[in-house]
Amino acid sequence: xxxxxxxxxxxxxxxxxxxxxxxxxxxxxxxxxxxxxxxxxxxxxxxxxxxxxxxxxxxxxxxxxxxxxxxxxxxxxxxxxxxxxxxxxxxxxxxxxxxxxxxxxxxxxxxxxxxxxxxxxxxxxxxxxxxxxxxxxxxxxxxxxxxxxxxxxxxxxxxxxxxxxxxxxxxxxxxxxxxxxxxxxxxxxxxxxxxxxxxxxxxxxxxxxxxxxxxxxxxxxxxxxxxxxxxxxxxxxxxxxxxxxxxxxxxxxx
Numbered sequence: 001x002x003x004x005x006x007x008x009x010x011x012x013x014x015x016x017x018x019x020x021x022x023x024x025x026x027x028x029x030x031x032x033x034x035x036x037x038x039x040x041x042x043x044x045x046x047x048x049x050x051x052x053x054x055x056x057x058x059x060x061x062x063x064x065x066x067x068x069x070x071x072x073x074x075x076x077x078x079x080x081x082x083x084x085x086x087x088x089x090x091x092x093x094x095x096x097x098x099x100x101x102x103x104x105x106x107x108x109x110x111x112x113x114x115x116x117x118x119x120x121x122x123x124x125x126x127x128x129x130x131x132x133x134x135x136x137x138x139x140x141x142x143x144x145x146x147x148x149x150x151x152x153x154x155x156x157x158x159x160x161x162x163x164x165x166x167x168x169x170x171x172x173x174x175x176x177x178x179x180x181x182x183x184x185x186x187x188x189x190x191x192x193x194x195x196x197x198x199x200x201x202x203x204x205x206x207x208x209x210x211x212x213x214x215x216x217x218x219x220x221x222x223x224x225x226x227x228x229x230x231x232x233x234x235x236x237x238x239x240x241x242x243x244x245x246x247x248x249x250x251x252x253x254x
Contacts, residue, residue: 023046023048024045024046025043025044025045025047026044037057037058038057039054040052040054041053041056048071049068050066050067051064051065051066052064054088055085061088061090062086062089062090062091063085063087063093063094064084064085064086064087065083065085066083066085067081067082067083068081068082068083069081076102077102078100079100079102080099081098082096082098083096083097091119091120091122091123092119093114093119094113094114094115095112095113096111096112096113097110097113097141098110098111104152105146105147106146107143107145107146109142109143109144110141111144112140112141114137114139116135117134117135117137117160117162118133120137129167130167130168131165131167132165132167132171133162133165133166134162135160135161135162136161137158137159137161138158138159138161139157139158140156140157140159141154141155141156142155143156144156147185149211150186150188150207150209151183151186151188152185152186153185154181154182155182156181156182157178157179157181158179158181159176159178159179160176160177160179162174162177163175167229169226169228169232170226170229171226172199172225172226173196173197173198173224174194177192177194178192178193178194179191179192186209187207187208188205188206188207189204189205190203190206191204191205197224198221198224199220199225200219200220200222201217202217203215203216203217203218207254210253212253212254213250213251213254214249214250215248215251217247218248219245220240220243220244221244221246
């Protein structure tokens, strides 16, 4: 009798596991309540490995989504998946990485994403001055763990691959602009720099958990700095220091 019971339990476990592994993702989408802003079209595969042909949020098409859940992380009470997203996105946002949810909240690892600057400008606040911006923005998020209001911990970099910034007066050759960022207990620190034959610059931003921020920056014209822009330097609020750097300081609150 004991063997029969154990065999029955084993068989039931195998059948239950098999049912979960092969559970169609479309079935889950039909019966799990989703936010009204979210729409999934063309869902295929299983809960463990599948795809959605189109993901829409607030009417914006973010393209295709592929996922592959990690069964081993379930033993650690985590829901974790490798994802690839953005193919066919209206804003040309594409990326891949690992995302998950633990008892402490959402997290992400080794996420790489990119999108054109022109697409980013469509969703960003309007610029105070008319500038012609181009190139590609690339995010490398090595690690991220959420905690209100921003993050428990995070580390990564942001690269703006561009050549020039256009203005009504002249074009300014900048080359790539690279920023490193990290977060600890929702205190975010960002450092950025850039260098070209026309200008060198650097900036540091600190964002506190109470949403107040301090930004310090400077730029130094180089030998090939456009003469049309040189004439405008006298109107800046802070003039160059002994090293030829024009400094700026901003304080505010998000």
